[in-house]
Amino acid sequence: MPWPAKHKQNSKERILQSAIKLFSSRGFDGVSIGDIMRDAELTHGGFYAHFSSKQELYAKVIPVAARKSFRSKVSPESSGKEMVHELIDHYLDSKHVDQSKPPCPLAFLVTDVANREEGVRSAYRKAFNKAASLLDKQMSADFPDSRNKAFALLAMMVGGVAIAHAVDDEELEKSLLEACNAVGASLIE
Amino acid sequence: MPWPAKHKQNSKERILQSAIKLFSSRGFDGVSIGDIMRDAELTHGGFYAHFSSKQELYAKVIPVAARKSFRSKVSPESSGKEMVHELIDHYLDSKHVDQSKPPCPLAFLVTDVANREEGVRSAYRKAFNKAASLLDKQMSADFPDSRNKAFALLAMMVGGVAIAHAVDDEELEKSLLEACNAVGASLIE
């Protein structure tokens, strides 16, 4: 084992993890390839041995970040309405807004995605559909209109976190998250 | 009246209107000062006679665009729950998502705002508070928890429109808007 610990992960994986972190906090245009490679402890020029463009990396980031974020917010054994409650509670949380928990790209990149190329937008669409299906499935036994509820609930969660992140007032952020949490919970009672 | 019609509005106002249109559709980094000035039929260098920086213009755009957007979505004579219903219906509409109706910066710029300077974020916060207060006030006679409902409803509206704009699938966009519309309406029944 001649290499330092930071090289245990292969380079491509390190670039991807750095990209998740940086894109989620500063958006596509707020991060340069140099920033990402520096964070991954590599040099700028090496980027193109792994990805053909910045947008290709961005598109790859979305599903990986989404899976990581949702996995971190539900326990493996929970299901049904309980799982949805748990997800709402962990999603609409200031620890998520400040990104000390794995950030959901559906919320933190929602506006950012609209201006990018086809591949990025379809990656976003797929991640959204996956999340909506998860919610729909867990609610389908209890509600006939579970698909509508899943869409609306997800929109409220994404909107709540995105607004909370945009706003520069901790009190407002807290009130907003609590309001969405309470109303969201009431939708599945 | 020696000047062409396009000069009826003064330059500053034309710059502001071009900025509303371009920022809403392409975000802060997707638009250059040259783009804005070209759209306003002026030249790049003249910009700084009216605004001291791009971010200052961006901060000024937010309240003006928000007022314009909300005004276009409610009739002057409506009030109470009826007004909220009307607003929900016009907000969660594909004509709003495709920006053929005046776009709401709370939705189209929500992610974009987080990375900017103080003045931009506080402009966003103020516009959000104004919209939330409007909803709260119209619902306060009918609901004891009107503030919570106003926050959650606004988050759902903003999230719904932002996601619909990000996604590259018209069917999904339509389903999402309808779901938010239905669930939003059910919150104020």
Add this chain to the structure above:
DNA sequence: GTCTATAGACAGATAGAC
């Protein structure tokens, strides 16, 4: 695959004529 170096484009902001 990773590095250094650089090409080539474009941005925000400023200077100074009119």
Add this chain to the structure above:
DNA sequence: GTCTATCTGTCTATAGAC
């Protein structure tokens, strides 16, 4: 206030050594 011209910095992407 508006224009043209330009300064200065940064960006994506590529070339070529190792």
